Amino acid sequence: MxxxxxxxxxxxxxxxxxxxxxxxxxxxxxxxxxxxxxxxxxxxxxxxxxxxxxxxxxxxxxxxxxxxxxxxxxxxxxxxxxxxxxxxxxxxxxxxxxxxxxxxxxxxxxxxxxxxxxxxxxxxxxxxxxxxxxxxxxxxxxxxxxxxxxxxxxxxxxxxxxxxxxxxxxxxxxxxxxxQLPEAPPVYDEDEITDRSQRFLAGELVREQLMRQLGDELPYATTVEIERFAEDGALLRIGAVIWVEREGQKPIVIGKGGARLREIGSKARQQMERLFGRKVFLETWVRVREGWSDDEAALKAFGYGQE
CATH class of the missing domain: 3.40.50.300 (P-loop containing nucleotide triphosphate hydrolases)
Incomplete structure (x- = not known):
């Protein structure tokens, strides 16, 4: 048998x-x-x-x-x-x-x-x-x-x-x-954990630190766009733009002498290295786009609702 x-x-x-x-x-x-x-x-x-x-x-x-x-x-x-x-x-x-x-x-x-x-x-x-x-x-x-x-x-x-x-x-x-699931073979290889790109995940890990480190209201006025994602030998070079909605929000994200932005970048980089299994060089900038979170065109440009 x-x-x-x-x-x-x-x-x-x-x-x-x-x-x-x-x-x-x-x-x-x-x-x-x-x-x-x-x-x-x-x-x-x-x-x-x-x-x-x-x-x-x-x-x-x-x-x-x-x-x-x-x-x-x-x-x-x-x-x-x-x-x-x-x-x-x-x-x-x-x-x-x-x-x-x-x-x-x-x-x-x-x-x-x-x-x-x-x-x-x-x-x-x-x-x-x-x-x-x-x-x-x-x-x-x-x-x-x-x-x-x-x-x-x-x-x-x-x-x-x-x-x-x-x-x-x-x-x-x-x-x-x-x-509850049908009898079927696997769709993905055993070592795959998501269908999202490392570029997308990098942006999310920066945004996670914004959610964790800023006050009650400001995280909802921020989003992250990855402008650069390049392999340099064993190193990943990543450039992330943190977008806010008003000029007055920039110094809050940056912090005194850039301390908060460095902390956000440091914590996000550590998470990236853990997830990607390689060294990461991360640069971050803060820019303003007025009222982006209530602008359907801006949301589309930032990748929201495109699933």
């Missing part, structure tokens, strides 16, 4: 990772891929693009589509072109996928979670509910009642309480995601 006949079939398919802002979607994608393909910060709307994370596991390959947080257009994001583009990107990500993961925060379900669930329900794809950040739940006895309440009258293929940050509960989650 050929022992291969008893092996489970290989599964492969696309999985939209959806949820409101700041629930840990990108952290989950990185944990499942086993490498950093999506930038993360503690600020909502860190993810602005649809990004593919490729998770190759025993028995299958999950093509994880990380998305911007679905949100109601209010407050900081009210009616801006950026807000509209991110919502369109998130909604478009559920088209033509085989399954979806809805990520929510343990102990919290609000109207934006309902919005995300309804988008997935309308898409008609099987939905695995991921209840993230269970490690932060102070009263663990509230978890089971919360899971029961959230699952009531909602059709989930499976429900998984996890901690993406600590990588707890992921093995069972992977098994249930794979169960």
């Amino acid at each position: 050929n022992p291969g006949n008893n092996e489970a079939p290989h599964r492969c398919g696309s999985v939209a990772v959806v949820g409101r802002p700041n629930v840990g979607k990108s952290t989950l994608v990185n944990a499942l891929v086993g490498a950093k393909v999506s930038i993360v910060s503690n600020r909502p709307q860190t993810t602005r693009h649809r990004l593919l994370g490729i998770a190759t596991v025993p028995g299958g390959q999950m093509l994880l589509v990380d998305t911007p947080g679905l949100h109601r257009e209010q407050g900081r994001f009210k009616a801006s072109a950026m807000s509209r583009v991110m919502n369109r990107t998130a909604r478009g990500a559920v088209e033509d996928v085989d399954a979806a993961v809805l990520v929510v925060e343990a102990g919290r379900w609000d109207e934006e979670d309902t919005l995300a669930f309804n988008v997935l329900h309308d898409a008609g794809v099987p939905v695995v509910l991921v209840v993230n950040k269970v490690d932060r739940l102070k009263d663990k006895t509230t978890l089971l009642p919360f899971l029961a309440e959230v699952a009531k009258d909602r059709d989930f293929a499976a429900v998984h309480p996890i901690s993406a940050l600590k990588r707890k509960g992921l093995d069972d989650l992977v098994a249930d995601i794979l169960a």
Whole structure:
């Protein structure tokens, strides 16, 4: 008897990772891929693009589509072109996928979670509910009642309480995601982790530091454009322009004597070297483009909404 006949079939398919802002979607994608393909910060709307994370596991390959947080257009994001583009990107990500993961925060379900669930329900794809950040739940006895309440009258293929940050509960989650995918050979080689270029990832790593190091408002007025990306022997030479919306924002990004810009560049360079596995020489500049985040043409020029 050929022992291969008893092996489970290989599964492969696309999985939209959806949820409101700041629930840990990108952290989950990185944990499942086993490498950093999506930038993360503690600020909502860190993810602005649809990004593919490729998770190759025993028995299958999950093509994880990380998305911007679905949100109601209010407050900081009210009616801006950026807000509209991110919502369109998130909604478009559920088209033509085989399954979806809805990520929510343990102990919290609000109207934006309902919005995300309804988008997935309308898409008609099987939905695995991921209840993230269970490690932060102070009263663990509230978890089971919360899971029961959230699952009531909602059709989930499976429900998984996890901690993406600590990588707890992921093995069972992977098994249930794979169960929703069709039998198919892998699409990508085992060592591939994303379909995005190193150039794109370099820009995202600079923007990650802007999100982490600047104040509450300013990160949303910044974007990054890679002007130069060249190989020089074993060295990568990268030139990054940080765009802001007003002249008065430049000195905030640059900092006293250029200290903040150097810190942003240093941290981003370290992340690039870790991800690319080679030495990086990074130069950064700060320039002004008035009102770019509410200008559809500017957003298109910077690559937003082009997925």
